[in-house]
Amino acid sequence: MSDHIIERVKTGIPGLDELIEGGFPKGDTILVAGKAGTGKSILATQFIYKGATEYDEPGVFVTLEEPPHLIKRNMIRFGMDLEKLEKEKKISIVDLSPSKEVTPVTIGEYPSFDLSGLEAIILNHVKKLKAKRVVLDTLSIMAYKFKSRDILREEFFKLTANITRAGCTLLLTSEIPAHHQGLGVFDIEAFLASGVIVLYNEKISDTSRSRSIEVLKLRGSKHSSRIHSMRITEEGIRVWPGEISPGV
Amino acid sequence: MADKKKRKGSKKEDDPEKIEVVFFKSDSCAFCPRAEEVIRETIEDFGSDVFTLKIVNVSENPEAAEEFGIFALPTVMIGGVSVTGIPEPDLLMKMVLGAKVLTKKKDGSK
Numbered sequence: 064m065s066d067h068i069i070e071r072v073k074t075g076i077p078g079l080d081e082l083i084e085g086g087f088p089k090g091d092t093i094l095v096a097g098k099a100g101t102g103k104s105i106l107a108t109q110f111i112y113k114g115a116t117e118y119d120e121p122g123v124f125v126t127l128e129e130p131p132h133l134i135k136r137n138m139i140r141f142g143m144d145l146e147k148l149e150k151e152k153k154i155s156i157v158d159l160s161p162s163k164e165v166t167p168v169t170i171g172e173y174p175s176f177d178l179s180g181l182e183a184i185i186l187n188h189v190k191k192l193k194a195k196r197v198v199l200d201t202l203s204i205m206a207y208k209f210k211s212r213d214i215l216r217e218e219f220f221k222l223t224a225n226i227t228r229a230g231c232t233l234l235l236t237s238e239i240p241a242h243h244q245g246l247g248v249f250d251i252e253a254f255l256a257s258g259v260i261v262l263y264n265e266k267i268s269d270t271s272r273s274r275s276i277e278v279l280k281l282r283g284s285k286h287s288s289r290i291h292s293m294r295i296t297e298e299g300i301r302v303w304p305g306e307i308s309p310g311v
Numbered sequence: 312m313a314d315k316k317k318r319k320g321s322k323k324e325d326d327p328e329k330i331e332v333v334f335f336k337s338d339s340c341a342f343c344p345r346a347e348e349v350i351r352e353t354i355e356d357f358g359s360d361v362f363t364l365k366i367v368n369v370s371e372n373p374e375a376a377e378e379f380g381i382f383a384l385p386t387v388m389i390g391g392v393s394v395t396g397i398p399e400p401d402l403l404m405k406m407v408l409g410a411k412v413l414t415k416k417k418d419g420s421k
Contacts, residue, residue, distance in 0.1 A: 108374055176384060
């Protein structure tokens, strides 16, 4: 039977591991999808932070959207001192945000490119840190950066495969546009990942909203099929596995 | 960061008239060899005294790609603007000419 036991990577997010048999399957790609303001980046950062501080698993956080100084400022509120972990070489924050001053302005794009540059950048940090966890926050920004969606879709498969082949568990975030039915702008997000987690922040009355989390799929795991209550506390995201959300 | 040093070095060599064309490629990029050919053919028409061509192999120097936020390859960068994919010669020409105008303006304002 031991051959069938899947090694797990604990997220360290209170309550979440209980919903997913103890953690994400090691070496898998997990998608965290949700509309704006649902807590995707907090969850992703907690995954990296807990890995480095509690499980001795260095992590690489690739930011395609928010500049690192803002991520550090926002996360310190939840007790996550990313600057310190960076100095201790337990994590790397890779700045590929649009705010970089030296990034040239793209004036043309021909449908004959690949993402081998992004792959080389990420794998360089993985190698240097001997990283076990990688976060890409957020995949959706690529839709605004590049026009050639077909190429991107194909390249995402290559990219995720090559990162997980390097021994890392990969977490991708995807922003679901308002009034959108799918899991992101590319409509292939669910296929990219062997696990999908959806975050909600739904209006339940004129004056209040309710946060919740759903494990939509997780291959190789018996996961909860219900939508559970979630809150953003002073220590980041906390899930209540025994509490079913009233909001969705 | 060998490329970085080269960049700094080229400024010291001091040829403000020369336009720097930076070409980012990788070992695994299937479109890169053709893109490099197009770039070489196009800028050669201007004569080698007009430009310097810097080739950055991201497989060997991922830091350079990270520094400039270049993650799709091939990408060619000329004077603060870039093109991704195999470029059309016309667009490259326009980029070179645009960079030339900028260089002249800078010289004039000194």
